[in-house]
């Protein structure tokens with residue numbers, strides 16, 4: 001059995017679905033169900049005894065200790081986090097609470113559990129911490145991609161909180177010998193992505209006939225990875241990663257935001273043309289830039305590729321087609337997650 005935290009969110013949800021599609025090893029899924037956690041994502045697992053969902057907070061140490069004692073998992077995979085940079089700018093407190101203190105709590109609960117395991121289970125136990133490339137800071141156009149050796153230079157409250165959590169994970173290995181692994185991944189996209197993030201936001205706003213907000217000049221570059229490729233990479237690291245090491249995960253898909261948005265518009269023009277026959281790109285609107293906006297991210301994933309044999313299966317071309325098609329045929333999921341709280345955020349960030 002494995003314990004997954006944040007498994008009702010975008011990547012955690014995809015990971016749980018993917019895990020149970022590949023194996024019969026049960027998952028305990030601990031998620032606080034914040035605005036970003038949606039049980040609708042896991043609907044296909046209703047009645048499946050391999051999935052045990054627990055609504056709870058990684059900051060609740062007593063609950064963590066109870067779950068670990070009751071289910072005796074062989075691994076903890078920590079996805080739980082506050083994950084949206086713009087929200088971290090409006091209100092950093094929740095990011096410090098969950099990403100820093102929550103990770104600290106989880107490490108302490110895992111350590112207390114791990115030290116008492118019998119020798120063979122102790123040796124097999126893993127604590128895998130899911131992190132981000134944003135901890136490395138920003139790149140200039142000519143800079144080489146981020147390698148695992150790049151110094152941390154986080155620029156947003158979100159990335160600073162993730163950097164802090166990565167440091168805690170490292171220290172729990174160096175000091176206590178807790179068998180940890182850390183992954184630092186680039187921008188994910190795909191099904192069940194909460195529509196506050198660029199790709200799903202643009203798909204929804206385009207279909208609603210609303211302006212498509214591009215921050216600044218739209219020339220910021222992200223390295224996009226289809227979410228299933230990320231899930232597969234995490235499985236690889238869990239099974240064969242070297243203890244105490246960090247692994248970068250990326251898609252070799254460096255694309256400027258404006259080009260991402262134009263690509264989505266083109267796909268929608270073909271799949272769901274506007275009633276007036278005009279292209280969706282007419283809705284593109286340049287808006288005020290994000291403060292502290294990182295200009296470019298790019299990942300050097302050679303360590304993962306060479307040591308563990310992982311490579312991404314999707315190109316941006318294939319992944320974005322699947323993603324747009326998924327949003328068009330899953331409007332019910334979209335309706336359910338874009339509740340009142342979502343509308344409040346949209347008004348706060350983009351104006352009524």
Ligand code: NAD
Pocket residue numbers: 005006007008009010011012030031032033034035036037038056057058059078079080081082083084098102130131132133162184185186187188189194
């Ligand atoms: P998300 O915001 O979609 O999901 C986060 C999940 O964590 C939600 O289900 C939420 O309810 C849960 N959660 C939040 N606070 C919690 C708490 N205190 N206790 C328990 N559960 C809590 O995030 P995501 O995009 O799926 O990201 C998952 C992880 O991957 C995060 O750690 C993030 O930093 C990392 N990551 C994300 C990306 C990306 O592109 N989305 C890329 C690299 C790394």
Ligand code: DAU
Pocket residue numbers: 083084085086131132133134185186187188196197198199201213214215216218220221222257290297
């Ligand atoms: O790099 C990994 C990170 O990717 C993860 O750690 C984060 O959890 C995840 O949210 C993502 O962070 P970004 O800030 O890169 O993602 P976001 O979708 O918010 O923005 C992508 C780019 O698009 C970024 O340069 C900002 C820009 N953008 C975003 C929004 C929401 C816009 O131009 N307009 C928008 O309305």
